Amino acid sequence: MKKKLLFVSLFLITGYITSAQDMVQSGPMVGYSTMREVLLWVQTIKAAEVHFEYFEKENTNQRFKTEKYTTEMQNGFVAKLIANQVLPGKKYTYEVFVDGTKIERDYPMEFESQTLWQWRTDPPEVSFAIGSCNYVNEEQFDRPGKPYGSDFDIFKSIHKKRPDFMLWLGDNTYLREVDWNSRTGFLHRYTHTRSLPELQPLLASTHHYAIWDDHDYGPNNADNGFWGKETASEIFKLFWGNPNYDVINQGGITGTFQWADLQFFLLDNRYFRTSNNNFTGKREMLGKAQIDWLINALASSNAPFKFVAVGGQVLNSEAMYENYSIFPEEKQYFLDKIREAKIEGVIFLDGDRHHTALSRLQESTSVYPLYDLTCSSLTAGSNNNREKLNVYKLEETIVGQHNFGILNVSGPRKYRVLNIKIFDKNGKELWSKDIKATDLTYK
Missing domain, CATH: 3.60.21.70 (Alkaline phosphatase D (PhoD))
Known part of the structure; x- marks a missing residue:
């Protein structure tokens, strides 16, 4: 926590961030899920261009991208973007890019689309x-x-x-x-x-x-x-x-x-x-x-x-x-x-x-x-x-x-x-x- 707040203070004082990996203040976070789209959220330290890329866990060759969005101070440097090329009942891995650089994390970044079960099977657990x-x-x-x-x-x-x-x-x-x-x-x-x-x-x-x-x-x-x-x-x-x-x-x-x-x-x-x-x-x-x-x-x-x-x-x-x-x-x-x-x-x-x-x-x-x-x-x-x-x-x-x-x-x-x-x-x-x-x- 102190490290995150230090980055904020450092930028406000010097306008300088030491690494692209330090550009994320919080998140990414996965929001709502439907059969056709999923909300992805992230907050940056300062104004930056953000987008997400994602792919099915079982098909890593086909990649999809969200639109690009530039975060700004007025909105807390928050980006909310839609993954709108998902198919029902799939699990996806996603990546977040800030100013063109992929942000690395040592934990999974994944989401799932909801299952189309009606008229086909019992509902999922x-x-x-x-x-x-x-x-x-x-x-x-x-x-x-x-x-x-x-x-x-x-x-x-x-x-x-x-x-x-x-x-x-x-x-x-x-x-x-x-x-x-x-x-x-x-x-x-x-x-x-x-x-x-x-x-x-x-x-x-x-x-x-x-x-x-x-x-x-x-x-x-x-x-x-x-x-x-x-x-x-x-x-x-x-x-x-x-x-x-x-x-x-x-x-x-x-x-x-x-x-x-x-x-x-x-x-x-x-x-x-x-x-x-x-x-x-x-x-x-x-x-x-x-x-x-x-x-x-x-x-x-x-x-x-x-x-x-x-x-x-x-x-x-x-x-x-x-x-x-x-x-x-x-x-x-x-x-x-x-x-x-x-x-x-x-x-x-x-x-x-x-x-x-x-x-x-x-x-x-x-x-x-x-x-x-x-x-x-x-x-x-x-x-x-x-x-x-x-x-x-x-x-x-x-x-x-x-x-x-x-x-x-x-x-x-x-x-x-x-x-x-x-x-x-x-x-x-x-x-x-x-x-x-x-x-x-x-x-």
Whole structure:
């Protein structure tokens, strides 16, 4: 980390970079994947011409190139380019070129296109990682005292599991007082976190999707009154590789993507949020427009598992901190609409709480159980909160140390099974649970 920041400082002072290999600040990172295209991302130290070349692992003679793009200071020296000559179900090796020089790395740089399985076979097995709350220390600007971030080797442990993709569940970086009041501050903090050395191999060969929570949106507990929310949206989109944002045309980062027969709904719990302390009118966390879009999108989806990603806990019955229970009217509207529409296969994924827990809600025998998996934290200060007043928690799933999840979906098309495994920072399994798609249906 200090080496990366030294290069930045050296360039700002002297305008000189010692080697072409030192021109990359962070990345490369693999973003979204479809059957026809894949997003590739990289950040350079200074303005430079960037392009990617890629080829099938089984056919190294045929090479493809992305367009060329010149990075610039205004956009944090970030390049986002599309590999648009991929074929379905292929694995590719890629290379990144900066000012015509190939950048060498001692770890794989790979991506995969999604499989065309419909009308042909059962859907493929899918494995993906989840996690939230990633704090990377920067002593000069952090609060005095014990560093808040630790156990950064957890990203090496995730990488060793070789998931198809990772879904970041918010607080993916932590903005501080010095950061959230300016665009320069946003760019600095996002760059600092993204440059973590332990993170680079995971970025390079695992596809990444993300939502946000308060700390990568703005100040602690930030809401729709945050003056910098347009900047927050701009920088989030610059540093992440989701296939779409703001699908409701209301601002923010709401989106969706598919992987095999699974669908993921990426919600924004900040952009429309009423202040936690404002009780003068209607209180919202997601807002009616976002909820109504979600219900319609869920109703249209044929996915056996419909993963709804939110920055904060949805089902926890204890109204505390920033979970959905502090917005009881909207929460009830949200859950009622899911039941009224008879939407099947819904599972909530969230972070925020600095501990991991699985909640299960089943109002009656006539409906299937809703599950809410909270997975936190990756590197930020962890706790062992037992959620004493949460009547839906499964006690054996509470984890109070740094951890991550690997979710695996396998089996025939009509009998898919979700396996959830939670691992500690070293990749040791802490607990495992299976959920059958057939158990998340209306009989």
